[in-house]
Amino acid sequence: MTVGRTPPPAPERGLRDWWWDLVPALPLLLVGMVGTGQAAQNQLDQVQALDALAYLLVAVAGLSQLLRRRAPVVGLVVCGVAVSVYLAMAYPFGPILLTGPAAAYAVATRLPWRPAVGWGVGFVAVTTAAASPHFVGQSSEGWLAYLVWAGTWTAVVAAPAAVGASLALRRRSEAGVRAEQARRAASEERLEMAQDVHDGVGHGLAVIALHAGVALHVLDRDLERARELLTSIQATSRESLDGLRADLERLRSTGSPGAATRRPAPGLDDMPQLLARMRDGGLVVHDEIDRPASLPPDVDAAAYRIVQESLTNVLRHAGAAAAWVRVAPRGGAVVIEVRDRGVTRTDTDGTDGVPVGTGIAGMRQRASAVGGTLHAGPAAEGGFVVRAELPIAVTAEVAVTPW
Known part of the structure; x- marks a missing residue:
């Protein structure tokens, strides 16, 4: 345990974050609270009349969408529990079922496809089993109607989940491409720096070797010429070292190599100095x-x-x-x-x-x-x-x- 240090404050959530949390939670909540009673009027064979518990379950299922970005799996579990209890109590089918595809879509867009499929299959299995009181025992054709409903419900949940998984895969692929491009750019930058070091230092050493050889040749006969050559060697070596330090600083810099300050690149306007050294x-x-x-x-x-x-x-x-x-x-x-x-x-x-x-x-x-x-x-x-x-x-x- 670290003593004397406080954890950094959590980032403040802006108004836009809260707004995106309300979509689609608020519309689903409103549709569920208003439309559940209307849906019940068209189902004369419902087993259980609507009561306070039914509307509470509708509210919980709608508000579970608030977790779709922060904790999509938790949101799917809460939604699955609310929908399963609602169906198991034999309340009439209604807008509460719309929350299932929305929760499955949220999980598919934020989880890798394997765990997303697992959570989606579990959600469908539990909610489908919970809906059996609506069909079993009503008539001899109850099981057939139950199987048709189960297949339809599976398709309704799977379709938006598949769309979400496709979007997530596309985002991850694009992120991978961007990361690869960034790595390639950094690699090309380092190769360019290596080429600059090769050209600058190699040229400097070649000029120094040339000047040193001439200086040794004229040392006994022309001291002034030898002095000029030694002065040129000093200037060339200083210039090469400055360039080498600048390139090494770019290599040592944190983050991308391009983040470091680059020395001005030479150009044809610098040709007179280059030719003069030669x-x-x-x-x-x-x-x-x-x-x-x-x-x-x-x-x-x-x-x-x-x-x-x-x-x-x-x-x-x-x-x-x-x-x-x-x-x-x-x-x-x-x-x-x-x-x-x-x-x-x-x-x-x-x-x-x-x-x-x-x-x-x-x-x-x-x-x-x-x-x-x-x-x-x-x-x-x-x-x-x-x-x-x-x-x-x-x-x-x-x-x-x-x-």
Whole structure:
């Protein structure tokens, strides 16, 4: 037992909750109290005349519907007891029987189908047995009339219960679909974060390795150049660490990964800084960047990441001293091409000469995510080329010289 702590207050029930509790309890109660006497007048062979107990049972059966949302099984039991006693006392058939289908419907909409069927069968069996005084002993045809009534009563109770079960099954299916969509969205978010970590940290480490190698090469001859490279290494490592911390914070955040604050995604406007880091390390980069005037943020980020990963692969695999980067709109797409003329790559998976690893696959996924395509492989004139076409939401008529 926890000492010094009080249980949280129960949530207050609003006016709307009370209103839904009265439907259909209040209409059934009114119909039962008013219509029972009228129904009795048309049944001359009733065994027992209406009295205060009969109307009390009618009231209990109607008010049992107040439990249909909070405790549907309890409501069904109370209704079944009231209806069974009413029928067993041989009171005339009347509106009290309307409460049975309503209670069965409530149970079917709120319980799994197996227990709902069990409670429904039990309700029908008890109430049907209780109605036998109305038929047995009246005539030789009493049993036949009893069987017909029992079949009709079973159908009357089962029909709304079946409708309720169908609605409940549909709601559960929709809830399952929504939950699966939420899990899929969270999984896709985590995969996207993993790709961001791969691209950002991998690029940073490749640039740092390049700059460190050049700094060691010029250390004895050009201290000022070595100082510039070390300063660039410091800035690159800080930028990579900041990005890594932001992505890890998103992974650690409670709830959905998307609940955490995302750092602004880089885009083609950040290309000058990217190319400057490459050139500081000694890689010659020729660029022709023509950014479209209107570019969706996701396409902008995908274009930047494709160029970044392509240049990182140049540093890792090509052994090249030069690379060519071209970005320009063409029709309804922005075309990206990163080409080098480095050494022939031998670490391929046998499919179009594409190197083994996650870089190319990640770029293809980024292009596919925005509705574009990406092709990577050996260039006809030697080296390696990555070419992507990403759709632009707003098509602009731009004259571009064919590459």
